[in-house]
Amino acid sequence: MITLKYNMKKVLLFFACALILIPVIWCVISEITSHTAYAETDTIASYESGRRIYDEAGLLTEAETKELESLSEEYGKKAGIEIFVLTHNDKNSTYPEKYIEDFEDRLPVADRVYFLYDVYRGEIFMEGYGLAETYINSKRIDEIFDLVEDDLRNDSYFDAFKLYILQSAAYMEDDSVLNSDHDYVYDNTPEGFDSGNEYSYDDYDYERYYRAERLKDNILLNVWFQLIISLIIGATAVAVMAYNSGGKMTVGANDYLDRSRPGLIGKRDHYIRSTITKTRRPSSDSGSGGVRKSGGFNSSGFRGGVSSGGRSHSSGGRKL
Amino acid sequence: MVTHYKCPNCGADMEYDAESGKLKCGSCRHEESIENMAGLGNIPADAQVSYNMDDDDKKAEQYSFEKDYMDRSYEDEPSHHHTFSEHEITEYHCQNCGAVLITEPQTTATKCSFCGAAIVISDRLTGTYQPDYVIPFSITRKQAEEAFKKWCKKGLLTPGDFKVADRIKDITGLYVPFWLYDLNGKGEAVATCTKVRTYTRGDWIYTETRYYHVYRKVDLDYLKVPCDASKKMDDTMMDKLEPYPYGSLKDFKMPYLAGFVAEKYDYDGDELLPRVKNRVQSYVESYIRSTINGYSTVHFNSLDIHIRKKQARYALFPIWMVCYDYNKAEHTFAMNGQTGKIVGKPPISKGKVAAWFFGISGGCFILLRLLTFLLGGGLL
Numbered sequence: 001m002i003t004l005k006y007n008m009k010k011v012l013l014f015f016a017c018a019l020i021l022i023p024v025i026w027c028v029i030s031e032i033t034s035h036t037a038y039a040e041t042d043t044i045a046s047y048e049s050g051r052r053i054y055d056e057a058g059l060l061t062e063a064e065t066k067e068l069e070s071l072s073e074e075y076g077k078k079a080g081i082e083i084f085v086l087t088h089n090d091k092n093s094t095y096p097e098k099y100i101e102d103f104e105d106r107l108p109v110a111d112r113v114y115f116l117y118d119v120y121r122g123e124i125f126m127e128g129y130g131l132a133e134t135y136i137n138s139k140r141i142d143e144i145f146d147l148v149e150d151d152l153r154n155d156s157y158f159d160a161f162k163l164y165i166l167q168s169a170a171y172m173e174d175d176s177v178l179n180s181d182h183d184y185v186y187d188n189t190p191e192g193f194d195s196g197n198e199y200s201y202d203d204y205d206y207e208r209y210y211r212a213e214r215l216k217d218n219i220l221l222n223v224w225f226q227l228i229i230s231l232i233i234g235a236t237a238v239a240v241m242a243y244n245s246g247g248k249m250t251v252g253a254n255d256y257l258d259r260s261r262p263g264l265i266g267k268r269d270h271y272i273r274s275t276i277t278k279t280r281r282p283s284s285d286s287g288s289g290g291v292r293k294s295g296g297f298n299s300s301g302f303r304g305g306v307s308s309g310g311r312s313h314s315s316g317g318r319k320l
Numbered sequence: 321m322v323t324h325y326k327c328p329n330c331g332a333d334m335e336y337d338a339e340s341g342k343l344k345c346g347s348c349r350h351e352e353s354i355e356n357m358a359g360l361g362n363i364p365a366d367a368q369v370s371y372n373m374d375d376d377d378k379k380a381e382q383y384s385f386e387k388d389y390m391d392r393s394y395e396d397e398p399s400h401h402h403t404f405s406e407h408e409i410t411e412y413h414c415q416n417c418g419a420v421l422i423t424e425p426q427t428t429a430t431k432c433s434f435c436g437a438a439i440v441i442s443d444r445l446t447g448t449y450q451p452d453y454v455i456p457f458s459i460t461r462k463q464a465e466e467a468f469k470k471w472c473k474k475g476l477l478t479p480g481d482f483k484v485a486d487r488i489k490d491i492t493g494l495y496v497p498f499w500l501y502d503l504n505g506k507g508e509a510v511a512t513c514t515k516v517r518t519y520t521r522g523d524w525i526y527t528e529t530r531y532y533h534v535y536r537k538v539d540l541d542y543l544k545v546p547c548d549a550s551k552k553m554d555d556t557m558m559d560k561l562e563p564y565p566y567g568s569l570k571d572f573k574m575p576y577l578a579g580f581v582a583e584k585y586d587y588d589g590d591e592l593l594p595r596v597k598n599r600v601q602s603y604v605e606s607y608i609r610s611t612i613n614g615y616s617t618v619h620f621n622s623l624d625i626h627i628r629k630k631q632a633r634y635a636l637f638p639i640w641m642v643c644y645d646y647n648k649a650e651h652t653f654a655m656n657g658q659t660g661k662i663v664g665k666p667p668i669s670k671g672k673v674a675a676w677f678f679g680i681s682g683g684c685f686i687l688l689r690l691l692t693f694l695l696g697g698g699l700l
Contacts, residue, residue, distance in 0.1 A: 221692045221695065223689075226685060226688040226689065226692070227685055229684070229688070230680075230681045230682070230683075230684035230685035230688065231681045233680060233681065233684045234676075234677045234678065234679075234680040234681030234682075234684065235677060235681075237676065237677075237680045238477075238673055238676050238677045238680070241476050241477055241676065242477055242668055242673065245475060245476070245477055245478070245665070245666055245668065246557075246560075246663055246664055246665040246666065247557075247560045247561075247661065247662060247663030247664065248560065249559060249560050249562075250560075250562070250563065250661075251562040251563045252603075253602070253603035253606045253607060255562075255563055256542040256543055256544060256545045256600075256603075257540060257541070257542055257543075257603070257607075258540070258541035258542065258543050261541070263538050263539060263540040263607060264536065264537070264538050264611055265537050265538065265539050266508075266535065266536065266537030266538075267535070267536055267537070267611070268533075268534070268535040269513075269532050269533075269534050269535075270532060270533040270534075270535075271530060271531075271532055272512075272531045272532060272533050273530075273531050274528055274529060274530040274531065275528070275529045275531075276526055276527065276528045276529075277526070277527045277529075278524045278525065278526045278527070279524070279525050279527075280523055280524060280525075281520060281523050281524060281525050
């Protein structure tokens with residue numbers, strides 16, 4: 001009597017798993033190492049020394065930067081918030097809303113307003129945190145954009161940023177239009193909300209970035225993963241071709257079997273027991289693939305979002 | 321003892337003709353049936369070498385019910401063939417020209433290397449060496465050559481100049497000795513199987529796993545499983561040449577061999593038994609697996625398989641051996657002389673391997689990128 005062993009299958013399975021796991025690990029590592037848009041320690045150190053203007057795209061002269069720094073300090077102190085200007089021209093950086101959120105998550109909690117000019121994408125984005133979230137809400141962000149848009153288009157960066165600093169400080173002392181609901185739960189403007197209402201004005205294409213982010217997170221769409229899969233398919237196909245070039249076995253278990261009498265002479269299927277496990281159904285509003293939803297509207301139609309670090313903010317963006 | 325088959329019309333040597341299935345005279349084109357010519361050989365008519373099942377087995381067959389094995393025995397039936405070590409005459413003379421026939425000890429049919437006459441060495445085809453069956457050639461030498469050329473052109477990885485197939489060095493019709501085994505496979509399996517069902521009630525997803533105790537008992541007969549008994553022939557190559565449709569399996573008669581090269585077996589029926597048992601073992605296992613259906617998972621607690629030899633018959637199968645010169649090396653191919661199936665290792669062109677590899681990989685990659693692009697991702 002011989003009892004068969006299945007070691008061979010296990011070995012093959014192991015290799016198959018390894019073939020699939022290696023590219024996955026590779027992708028994870030490359031994902032981690034590639035995330036160096038700005039050096040963390042530098043940011044914190046320079047923040048503590050009072051730096052507010054981070055002109056990585058090099059749009060401003062040294063003198064202009066200095067002047068903006070002093071303006072930011074002066075008006076920020078007056079308004080009780082920190083006023084930031086960020087620029088960059090980095091095609092590998094994340095999309096504007098997240099770029100500011102990630103920047104904010106590195107700093108200690110405070111009341112801040114950001115203006116980002118993403119030169120590579122040609123987009124501007126603003127976010128307000130803490131008190132600035134209430135005062136510099138999405139409606140006011142849009143108004144600031146209306147003010148500075150033309151200057152930015154005409155390359156008058158200094159004038160644009162100066163206007164932004166002054167206007168932000170001014171809004172902090174203006175109680176006329178405030179947003180105190182920081183719960184941005186609606187994907188689109190809430191039901192029953194007047195579509196002609198100016199607060200809901202929003203032509204910025206958030207959905208495109210969320211989609212791109214979701215796709216980037218999907219391993220199946222990763223370039224390296226697909227390349228490796230393709231190479232494996234190619235190698236397998238050629239190996240099969242080479243293996244079969246000398247003719248292949250075409251007879252199988254059934255070719256010599258005597259079918260004149262039944263082969264199965266004993267058969268029993270007894271139910272023994274059953275086990276039941278239960279898991280909570282994932283709630284339907286968590287989105288597909290568990291991707292974090294970073295933005296939306298509150299009940300009054302103001303736009304905002306939450307950073308990875310859990311900081312809620314007002315937000316607004318525009319394509320130049 | 322050497323046998324020539326002479327044409328009753330003109331006295332020239334006759335050879336087996338695959339097209340007509342008769343002996344054909346090369347000179348006067350006269351054809352004569354195998355039955356008529358077989359009488360000229362010296363085989364006693366009552367030379368029976370194979371036996372049926374034991375009486376006990378027959379009785380068991382009568383009394384058994386479907387709940388038990390038809391064939392209760394667990395022991396292999398004894399072989400009735402024995403290798404022989406008696407002194408063999410190693411020198412034979414052509415009866416046409418008197419030249420010494422150059423033969424190997426296994427050769428049972430050949431052609432005289434001087435006058436080309438078809439010769440059957442009947443001494444080596446009697447007693448324990450008398451085959452039970454033969455499958456005659458149904459593909460002629462010319463058809464074999466053409467089929468081979470056609471096959472060469474089909475190769476996806478073979479070099480271009482190999483495909484021309486203009487260097488066939490030698491093509492030989494060969495009767496290769498095979499053992500045909502009738503085997504009984506008994507199998508008993510105990511397995512734990514599960515059926516998994518999921519359903520949703522309110523906020524919870526329930527996964528119900530039902531466990532089953534599954535028992536299977538099989539009693540399978542495999543008939544005429546072939547196994548090549550020649551030392552010279554590569555086993556895997558011979559296995560790949562199957563199947564040989566048994567419709568044209570004939571009782572052995574010597575004239576079938578006229579004009580071809582034939583050999584007697586190097587290994588007797590018992591020596592090859594482990595190899596064929598191994599093969600049938602996997603057949604029984606896959607049969608048992610195929611009887612367990614409808615479960616999500618199957619885990620075998622025990623799987624016992626026992627293979628028993630019931631009978632082994634000696635047969636000669638037709639094979640065309642093609643020797644082909646390529647790149648200073650000789651490549652050997654074998655063709656099933658009944659069906660025309662070809663096996664053998666053709667040379668493999670590195671360039672073509674690379675081309676296919678990069679072609680297929682590149683194609684897949686581009687396709688995947690296009691899909692990604694359609695889903696809204698970047699091209700690179």
